Amino acid sequence: MTDPGPVPRSIEWIGGLDGAARLIDQTCLPAALSYIDCRDVPTMREAIASLRVRGAPAIGIAGAMGAVLGIRDEHEEDRVAFLNQLDRVCAELASARPTAVNLSWALDRMRTRARALVGYGVPALKKALLEEARRIRDEDAAMCRNIGRHGEGLIGPGTAVLTHCNAGALATAEHGTALAPMYAAHAQGRAFRVYATETRPLLQGARLTAWELGQAGIDVTLICDSAVGAVMKRGLVDVVITGADRIAANGDVANKIGTYSVAVLAQQHGVPFYVAAPSSTFDLSTPTGSTIPIEERHPDEIRFYSGKPTAPAGISCHNPAFDVTPAALVTGFITETGLIRPVTKEDIARALGRSRAG
């Protein structure tokens, strides 16, 4: 695949074992693009806890690199003491965002890797763990590129794509999930347009999606969430691509609040609605979307912006973080192994079975 141009790198390792994990401080976006070089565990832990690095895959990578930072200065004689230190560091990092599945998954992978290298002394283990952290990053980047490769056919010359929230480079190692087909189509030299919704209350669309697509030179127009219907009614949108937080066995999709409204409006206007996600987002143990728990977040996310009140003090708010889009509204899934279209329980099981067997 052609190089898709200057896609921002949310996180990468700079230099050798004495290097640093460099990450974009996402809390400064869009006002400023500033990087943090994490050289010790407390700095990395704070970056994860304070959402300087966010997005499930990116957090996993940050955890793995944080583990390297926590063991690289260990004494080089005692393998047992080294493994104990690795466990302590991983526990400390995991507590930064206790509910983030990717974080504990990546830290467990680092610990398992160290123990699997039975004959290795401490110096070799240190190098192997840095390699493992880089591999976690690279695997995620490859997954994103493959989603892009399978999805870019949906974006022809002149296509107008609408996306909601940020399932982009900033949330992953490189190209994102929903945004990966856009980066891939851009790399082919195709001219197209993206409508990014603001995504209240935390404005990930305005602050992050609009920013990263703009950085890459993609033509992006920001709209309020409330304008989706009007924009579709005017015939301005050809296809919707969003990400997903969890996909049930029957194809119901839990994603950022507002996704369901976009899907209903897309169906009303005959606009295809695609969801881009790696196979790991499919949870076959969840039969339908109705059993997916929906997190209710703090009302101050709605009541304040950047410390300034946006609503009466103490007003009641209903602030669900996610909603569930029924499979019937989903035209297709874009995964790292290909498109799943049409969306049925059987097609999903077949596609995932192939990918998990492969």
Next chain:
Amino acid sequence: MTDPGPVPRSIEWIGGLDGAARLIDQTCLPAALSYIDCRDVPTMREAIASLRVRGAPAIGIAGAMGAVLGIRDEHEEDRVAFLNQLDRVCAELASARPTAVNLSWALDRMRTRARALVGYGVPALKKALLEEARRIRDEDAAMCRNIGRHGEGLIGPGTAVLTHCNAGALATAEHGTALAPMYAAHAQGRAFRVYATETRPLLQGARLTAWELGQAGIDVTLICDSAVGAVMKRGLVDVVITGADRIAANGDVANKIGTYSVAVLAQQHGVPFYVAAPSSTFDLSTPTGSTIPIEERHPDEIRFYSGKPTAPAGISCHNPAFDVTPAALVTGFITETGLIRPVTKEDIARALGRSRAG
């Protein structure tokens, strides 16, 4: 009708001819409820121009009261000089918001009234103009109360109403249009719940609707615009009531951006969708909504909140102020003369003909 309790008064005249026009400074909401007593024309003109008073009916009342402020200290001998001064003052006030139809309408009414009182000397004219300004306010309040009376039957005990933007007391003399049925039902002692959408980009729902309903003791819950679909899908909404900026002869409704999305979602979930507006909002010279011009507002409304950036500097935005909801999605209209239901061109013409003849 029972007194609906402490509905905030956007604007009223305090005292006699030496009194003042007291208005709520809406730019301070919701952080603070502060009043301005306007005692001269420059103060009133600045209040109108800076949106301290907003909403078409409220601006008309402000203009009429401003005209009184501009003539009450005139010499009491020369009727001709007095009428000339009235014209100058009205021109000065009208220029504060040149496109606001209600403002020039109210000022013209004041000038016409003065000239119609042929035998009056200046002292009697001053009193008559204060009476006229108060009458404009009272007529608007009566219109609101009548909309409330005709609409309150839609809100039974336990009903959950959803409204978008602010078509409330702050925009009118007293009870608003969309909110009038809620104030009326509240006055009947009925317990019900209102979901108010934030209404990006200017947050009139969060800053104004949530505030004024809360002040009146009505149970109000604020949601992001993007949550409308999810809330309806959970069966939490029984009826939608919004206002209107202009209604075409066939029943198509131009209103705040996002209204159309709410209407599509309401239809999808079998939720009745009502529009509350006085007969003056119906424009029978506009055959359908497709010919209503849609104002595109400045992108900085989306790119900044209270001076803080919410999006990348210079990002392209599409910021339509209004959208058009087709008549087919409107269950009925609530006007000061009764309900129009079903919505057809013929039913609208018949209802308005009756009201305009009466």
